Amino acid sequence: MKNGFCIIMTKYRLYQGIALYYSLNTIMKNLEIFILCIDEETYEILSKLNLINTTLVSIEEIENEVLLKKKIERPLNAYCWTLKPVFLEYVINKFKNINRITYIDSDMYFFNDPNPIFEEGAKYSVLLSPHNYTRSLKHLESICGKYNSGFISFKKDIEGLNALKWWKERCIEWCYDKVEEGKFGDQKYLDNIQSIFNNTYDIKTPGVNIGFWNHGRYKTTIINGKVYINNVQLICYHFAGLRLLSKKEVAFIIGFKKEFIRDIYNPYINTLQNVISKVKAISNFNGYFIDKKQVQGAIIHRVNV
Incomplete structure (x- = not known):
């Protein structure tokens, strides 16, 4: 059984997404990467690169009537956010050898093996990545959320699958690049996961998901x-x-x-x-x-x- 990594790529983040792939593939063994290609250019170029340990998924494979409606209503970035839990659920249900699924934003890059994260959180159903804002940016927590949705992991167990389904349903209901009634994109929902579901965990492994906020x-x-x-x-x-x-x-x-x-x-x-x-x-x-x-x-x- 493996930990699968999911990435959503568009032509606007293609170079960064490819860099992310190479960073993971260079430092990890027993790796499975799943890439959701939002446009034809992305699918075509990734296919030509012959990426190993990688399954390419065309957007048409997961879109249904509900998602197509959201695609019309939402800008591209918000639609991609909407698709995060949708794609995770698709992969963990379809590929039976995956016992944990981890989403990573295409503008991330790995400098060292992430296995310590999963060793530390092995018994937990949901792994959340706190922003850990600096004091000067702490006010952003009430706007953008305590957790960063650019790195989030779900185990294939009852709590993990239920939490993933709940997040998917919330994102389909509302997911925009703005603040509205305590919501922000796909991310602010994550503040509530620990109060609703058991066996969730804040990642404490040093050196994870460092960004401008911290x-x-x-x-x-x-x-x-x-x-x-x-x-x-x-x-x-x-x-x-x-x-x-x-x-x-x-x-x-x-x-x-x-x-x-x-x-x-x-x-x-x-x-x-x-x-x-x-x-x-x-x-x-x-x-x-x-x-x-x-x-x-x-x-x-x-x-x-």
């Missing part, structure tokens, strides 16, 4: 080629807010300490450049880089190629 708590160092934060190995970093402008330029929605740029962001951007080259070798896909007008006020970072 990076102020950490200092980075490189030891024997590995990234450490506060003297523990970084497992995964969530590059939320990073936007590709070109092969040489990215935009950050928030500033970072110099060591984060040096130790985490620059190596990641170099990986993205290699991914771009791989894709261009097999396709005319132009990258769909974000228009700079969409990131006005962001910090533009230029990397030497």
Whole structure:
């Protein structure tokens, strides 16, 4: 029995999603990855890359009348959020060798083996990833939620499946990129899971799902080629807010300490450049880089190629 990883990819996050795949496949054994392709370009390019340990799922395989209605009503990002628990439930029900299913956002990247997370939480049905906001961003918890839905894991047991079904039903009912009556996207619902379902657990493994919301708590160092934060190995970093402008330029929605740029962001951007080259070798896909007008006020970072 295996732990399956689910990723939702669109052409707008394709390069980052491929980088995520390579990071996982490089450091993990006995791996099963499931990728939901939201558009034809994504499915076509991933098929050409011949990704090992990976099952590609076309969006048409899971869409039904209800979802197609939501697709019309919701913008693309909110529709992808809606699909998170839908896709997780689809995979865990269809693939009988999967006993735990873990969703990861396509803008995440693994620097070290995530198995300690699952060893620590082995007996729990639901693993939740706290934002652990810095003091200056603590006010976001009441808006965006205590937990980050970019990393969430469900065990194939009664509590896990019931919690996943409950989350799916809530997301189908309402899931938008805005705050409304205590809701925000797919994420704010997670605040209630522990009060409704037993056997849930806050991930406490150090170095998990670090992002701009908590990076102020950490200092980075490189030891024997590995990234450490506060003297523990970084497992995964969530590059939320990073936007590709070109092969040489990215935009950050928030500033970072110099060591984060040096130790985490620059190596990641170099990986993205290699991914771009791989894709261009097999396709005319132009990258769909974000228009700079969409990131006005962001910090533009230029990397030497």
